Every structure is written in structure tokens, then in C-alpha cells.
Amino acid sequence: MSETTRHNYDVVVIGAGGAGLRAAIEARQQGRKTAIISKSLFGKAHTVMAEGGAAAALGNVNANDSWQVHFRDTIRGGKFMNNPRMAELHAKEAPERILELEYWGALFDRTRDGRISQRNFGGHEYPRLAHVGDRTGLELIRTLQQRVVQLQQADAAELGHPEAMLRVFAETTVTELLTDGSGRIAGAFGYVRETGEFCVFEAPAVILATGGIGKSFKVTSNSWEYTGDGHALALRAGAALINMEFVQFHPTGMVWPPSVKGILVTESVRGDGGVLRNSEGERFMFGYVPDVFRDQYAETEEEADGWYADPANHRRPPELLPRDEVARAINNEVKEGRGSPHGGVFLDVSTRMPAEEIMRRLPSMHHQFKELADVDITAGPMEVGPTCHYVMGGVEVDADTGAARVPGLFAAGEVAGGMHGSNRLGGNSLSDLLVFGRRCGIGAARYLDGLGGDRPRPSDADVARLAEEAAAPLRRDTGENPYQLHQELQQTMNDLVGIIRRGPEMEQALEALEKLRERVATVRAEGGTAYNPGWHLALDLRNMLAVSEAVARSALAREESRGGHTRDDFPAMSAQWRRTVLAASLRGGRVELDRRPLDTLRPDLLALFDRAELTKYLTEEELPPAEGADS
Numbered sequence: 001m002s003e004t005t006r007h008n009y010d011v012v013v014i015g016a017g018g019a020g021l022r023a024a025i026e027a028r029q030q031g032r033k034t035a036i037i038s039k040s041l042f043g044k045a046h047t048v049m050a051e052g053g054a055a056a057a058l059g060n061v062n063a064n065d066s067w068q069v070h071f072r073d074t075i076r077g078g079k080f081m082n083n084p085r086m087a088e089l090h091a092k093e094a095p096e097r098i099l100e101l102e103y104w105g106a107l108f109d110r111t112r113d114g115r116i117s118q119r120n121f122g123g124h125e126y127p128r129l130a131h132v133g134d135r136t137g138l139e140l141i142r143t144l145q146q147r148v149v150q151l152q153q154a155d156a157a158e159l160g161h162p163e164a165m166l167r168v169f170a171e172t173t174v175t176e177l178l179t180d181g182s183g184r185i186a187g188a189f190g191y192v193r194e195t196g197e198f199c200v201f202e203a204p205a206v207i208l209a210t211g212g213i214g215k216s217f218k219v220t221s222n223s224w225e226y227t228g229d230g231h232a233l234a235l236r237a238g239a240a241l242i243n244m245e246f247v248q249f250h251p252t253g254m255v256w257p258p259s260v261k262g263i264l265v266t267e268s269v270r271g272d273g274g275v276l277r278n279s280e281g282e283r284f285m286f287g288y289v290p291d292v293f294r295d296q297y298a299e300t301e302e303e304a305d306g307w308y309a310d311p312a313n314h315r316r317p318p319e320l321l322p323r324d325e326v327a328r329a330i331n332n333e334v335k336e337g338r339g340s341p342h343g344g345v346f347l348d349v350s351t352r353m354p355a356e357e358i359m360r361r362l363p364s365m366h367h368q369f370k371e372l373a374d375v376d377i378t379a380g381p382m383e384v385g386p387t388c389h390y391v392m393g394g395v396e397v398d399a400d401t402g403a404a405r406v407p408g409l410f411a412a413g414e415v416a417g418g419m420h421g422s423n424r425l426g427g428n429s430l431s432d433l434l435v436f437g438r439r440c441g442i443g444a445a446r447y448l449d450g451l452g453g454d455r456p457r458p459s460d461a462d463v464a465r466l467a468e469e470a471a472a473p474l475r476r477d478t479g480e481n482p483y484q485l486h487q488e489l490q491q492t493m494n495d496l497v498g499i500i501r502r503g504p505e506m507e508q509a510l511e512a513l514e515k516l517r518e519r520v521a522t523v524r525a526e527g528g529t530a531y532n533p534g535w536h537l538a539l540d541l542r543n544m545l546a547v548s549e550a551v552a553r554s555a556l557a558r559e560e561s562r563g564g565h566t567r568d569d570f571p572a573m574s575a576q577w578r579r580t581v582l583a584a585s586l587r588g589g590r591v592e593l594d595r596r597p598l599d600t601l602r603p604d605l606l607a608l609f610d611r612a613e614l615t616k617y618l619t620e621e622e623l624p625p626a627e628g629a630d631s
């Protein structure tokens with residue numbers, strides 16, 4: 001078996017998407033020797049795939065925008081389940097983070113008067129998404145990578161080596177976190193994908209920035225590396241995962257051909273005027289505006305169409321409802337037999353604007369449909385349907401520092417929970433990962449300050465055990481194929497814990513997961529440790545199982561429907577349930593749930609909402625006194 005190499009850092013950041021890079025930049029700027037570890041190639045992360053943009057209340061296109069309006073939209077989108085402090089910090093700091101990116105070299109699309117342009121997106125009251133065509137994530141990652149290189153060049157000049165303070169370990173997968181005898185983080189253990197070499201990163205502070213969990217579901221916009229590793233690493237290190245029942249099914253993924261099913265069709269298509277129709281040609285979203293949003297959305301096509309040119313005097317088109325609403329509506333249209341030929345609905349932007357304009361605003365979408373489905377979106381509609389896209393649930397963290405409950409562990413970006421409540425608004429992820437990535441970098445540096453000379457160390461015995469465990473699937477003579485087990489896991493989650501959930505089906509899912517757990521414990525991979533995707537998947541399966549169990553248990557426990565959690569057997573939202581956050585932890589190898597109270601909204605934040613709106617979400621005792629009422 002391969003040797004184990006050792007590295008020593010102050011801060012180890014696991015993940016090189018937007019959250020990881022921003023955290024690492026900050027940790028390095030705080031003077032900490034920092035490693036960035038990434039399972040995929042450097043530059044290949046979900047962040048790079050983000051199309052629509054980053055939400056920030058810059059007010060460039062509509063001067064009425066402000067952090068307060070952004071905060072209000074975010075809380076509404078999350079159906080009042082968001083951690084209020086996170087939503088406040090996010091809304092306040094997002095503009096600064098976008099301007100900082102521009103300062104570091106990001107080239108955003110511009111308004112006519114030369115400011116950063118902003119586009120409309122579902123659930124955002126004003127045009128708010130800073131963007132670069134439909135390739136915003138690419139520019140974000142390019143800029144952050146450039147900043148990494150800039151810092152490395154400064155280190156080369158000052159310290160004689162570009163990697164003296166900041167080094168990237170690409171194609172390196174972390175399989176476990178290391179702790180010391182008292183449960184403090186002491187580093188991370190993993191392997192280099194190409195060579196199979198094991199490696200230990202000793203570090204008192206670890207920042208998780210590993211992104212999402214989509215690969216636990218069959219139809220997903222997520223790519224191969226999103227196996228919930230960070231979520232599972234946190235669980236096994238003793239941290240809790242909150243809100244895991246809230247999984248976002250994006251309303252518009254490709255549905256055909258089968259090989260590309262699930263690939264994202266950006267919300268910008270609807271933001272830029274795309275309309276949804278069923279097989280009868282009906283613009284069906286008008287029939288799906290829920291009461292809580294009734295006042296804010298148009299009731300006729302005429303009113304909806306008028307909004308694009310004159311938003312001040314028209315209400316928004318219902319295609320721009322938050323994602324959970326649109327996904328459920330599409331699901332229902334298909335279920336009731338009004339779907340498109342390949343089991344979706346039609347999304348059409350070709351009647352809204354000339355072909356050149358579509359090519360300019362949505363170049364990637366045009367290319368994607370032409371190449372993958374032979375459909376020209378400038379001439380006709382696309383077929384789209386829901387796809388598992390994002391997990392609102394994640395590591396329970398302190399809002400200000402990103403610290404998890406395990407000393408030395410931090411989390412930012414999609415792997416962290418709380419910020420988006422029960423449903424994330426489009427564009428709020430890119431700004432989230434910049435805001436909280438930076439905060440984690442600072443949080444980790446302050447944690448190190450507090451340690452003084454008392455640095456936790458991993459034990460040699462733990463390292464040896466982890467090497468044994470990692471190699472175990474390769475040593476077995478018998479055992480099942482990891483691909484088969486993955487297929488079954490994905491099918492279970494898709495069919496039984498998907499977009500519409502029912503109690504008995506989720507119980508069935510938990511039984512199936514239990515059986516899968518026994519089979520995964522003896523999974524077998526053929527070949528050696530050098531670039532061996534079968535072995536990699538065998539190791540990832542354990543993470544997907546833990547995450548799936550956290551999702552299924554939390555979803556079974558929450559007896560209401562809210563955001564990314566729809567119960568057929570409990571279709572209403574419950575003000576009582578809103579006050580409860582479900583926190584999953586690992587006890588004796590099993591996922592168990594604790595109930596925690598959701599932080600309350602401060603009076604000044606509560607005052608941003610009409611009392612009439614609050615009555616739809618809050619219990620009587622939480623409501624502010626009615627005007628004129630005796631206090």
C-alpha cells in the first residue's frame with residue numbers, strides 16, 4: 001500500500017469553489033499558512049457552472065434596492081426559516097464583496113452608464129444579479145484564482161517561494177477529518193486521485209467548502225464530485241447538520257435526451273422573459289400563485305408582460321415565483337397529463353426577443369440546447385422539468401465566524417446550513433459564498449490566535465487506521481460493485497424522498513438505506529489505488545448514505561410543507577413547525593435528530609414586513625402588536 005505524505009498548515013480549506021477560494025484568500029491575508037484541497041481539477045467546481053449571477057443590492061438598475069429589501073426577499077424566499085443573522089450579514093455585505101471582486105479584476109456586464117449591470121431573478125423584488133452573460137460563475141472563479149496567484153507572486157517575492165503561504169492541492173480527496181484526544185480538529189486525511197498516495201494535512205483549523213449533495217439523487221444538475229463529502233465529514237467529526245429536509249429541486253432542468261437529463265437550464269431564461277406553457281399551450285403558472293405571494297404577482301398575461309418594460313406599474317410574472325413554487329407547479333402539470341412529449345413542460349424565450357438578443361444574453365443556453373438536444377432556442381421552446389439542484393441544509397455554524405460546534409471546524413458556502421432557510425433564491429448562493437467564505441477565513445484566523453502554542457495534533461494510530469479503512473474496498477475478495485449500489489441509492493432518494501414526499505414512502509426509504517448501509521460496508525473495488533474511479537466511488541458511497549439518511553430522517557420528522565420540503569400528507573405550512581430547526585447528528589453510527597428553536601427576528605427586522613404578511617408565517621405570540629392595540 002502507498003506511503004502517507006505529511007503536510008503542515010495553519011488552515012486547511014477543503015474545496016476550491018467560490019467559498020473555498022474566498023476563505024483561503026482571507027486566511028492567507030490574515031497571515032496564516034493555508035492549503036486549498038480540491039477533489040476535482042483546480043477551477044472545476046459548481047461555482048464555475050453558475051450561470052445567472054450573484055445577488056447584491058447595489059441598486060444600479062433600480063435605485064430603490066437596499067440591503068433591507070434584499071433581506072426581506074431572502075426571508076420570504078426561505079419562508080421565514082432562515083437564520084436571521086446570516087440573512088442580515090449576507091444582505092448587508094454582498095455589495096461590498098461584489099465590488100471587491102471587481103477591484104480584483106472581474107469584468108461584469110455593464111449598464112448604459114457603465115455601472116455593474118443587474119438582472120431580474122425569481123423572488124428578487126428588483127433587478128439584483130450582477131452577471132457576466134450566463135457565465136457568471138466562470139468569471140467569479142477566474143477572478144478568485146487570479147487573486148490566489150497574485151498572493152502567491154507576492155509570497156515568491158517576499159519569501160522566496162510562491163507556495164510558501166498558500167498552496168493548492170488539486171485532485172486530492174479528503175476522506176476523513178482528524179481530531180485530537182479532546183475532540184478538537186487536528187487536520188484532514190485523504191488521497192491523491194491520480195497516484196492513490198495517502199496524505200495527512202496537519203492543521204488546527206479546517207474550513208469545509210465542499211458544496212452540495214446532488215449525486216445522492218438520480219436526476220440532478222450536480223456533477224460527479226457532489227457526494228456530500230463535507231456534510232458527512234462534519235457529521236463524523238461530531239458536528240450537526242441542520243435543515244437537511246430542505247432540498248431545492250430547480251424547476252428547469254433538461255429532460256431530453258436521457259443522457260443529459262437534469263442538466264440545468266438557468267433561471268435567467270425566465271428572468272429575461274421566458275414563459276412556461278403546458279401541452280395545451282396554457283401559461284399555467286397563473287394558476288399556481290400561492291396565497292402568501294398573491295399580492296406581488298400578476299394575474300393576467302397582459303399585466304405580467306407589462307412588467308418587463310414597466311416594473312413600477314405592473315406586478316411580476318408568476319414564472320418568477322421562488323423555485324420551489326415553480327418546480328411543484330411543473331411537477332403537477334406533468335402528473336395531470338399536460339406535460340411535453342419527454343415528460344416536462346415548454347419554456348419559450350424565442351417569442352420574447354430577437355435571436356441576436358438571445359444569443360447575446362443566453363449564449364451558453366443556446367449552445368447547450370443546440371449541442372445536446374439539437375434544439376434552437378432562438379426559434380422555439382425548450383422542454384424542461386425539475387432537477388435536484390441545491391441543498392439548503394448543512395453544517396450548523398455560527399453566523400459571524402462560520403464556526404461549527406467542533407472546535408477548529410468551520411464551514412462556508414453550500415455545505416453550511418441556515419442562510420437560505422427552506423428555499424434559496426437564485427443568485428443568493430454566489431453572494432453567500434463570498435460573504436461567508438471571507439468570514440470563515442477571519443474566523444479560522446481568530447481561532448488560531450486563541451490557541452496560542454497549544455496546537456492539536458493527530459495521533460499516528462488514527463492516521464494508520466484511516467489508511468486501512470480507505471484501502472479496505474480494494475482488499476476484499478468479494479463484495480458488491482459500487483456503481484450498482486450508487487444506482488440503487490439514487491433511485492431510492494429520487495422515488496421516495498424527492499420533490500413530493502409521503503410518510504410511508506420515507507419510512508420505506510429509511511429501510512432501504514439501512515439495507516444499503518450493510519451492503520456498502522462490504523463494497524468491493526477492483527484494481528489498485530492509482531486513478532481508480534470505482535474505488536473513489538466506493539469511498540464516496542459512505543458519505544452519500546449518511547447524507548441521504550439525514551435528509552430522509554429530517555423529512556420524515558417535519559410534518560408540514562415549506563420551501564424545498566413538500567409533504568403530500570401534511571400540505572400546509574405550520575407556524576409552530578417554523579419555530580423548530582431539525583439538527584442531525586451521528587450517534588453510534590446512526591443519524592439522530594435534535595430539535596432546536598429557530599432564532600427570532602429582531603424587532604427592527606420584523607418591522608420590514610407588513611403585519612398582514614407576518615400572520616401567514618408566525619405564531620400569534622411571535623407577532624408584533626397590531627397598530628392601535630394596547631401594549
Ligand code: FAD
Pocket residue numbers: 014015016017018019020037038039040041044045046047048049050051052053054055136137172173174175209210211212221222223225229230264390412413414415426427428429430431433
Ligand atoms: P462548489 O463550487 O460546489 O465547490 C466545492 C469544492 O469542493 C470543489 O472544488 C470540489 O472539488 C471540492 N470537494 C468536494 N468534496 C471534496 C473532498 N472530499 N475533498 C476535497 N475537495 C472536495 N448559484 C447562484 O447564486 N447563481 C447562479 O447563477 C447559479 N447557477 C448554478 C448553475 C449550476 C449548473 C449549478 C450546479 C449551480 C448553480 N448555482 C448558482 C449554485 C452555486 O453555483 C453553488 O451553490 C455554489 O457554487 C457552491 O459553491 P461552493 O463554493 O459552496 O462549492
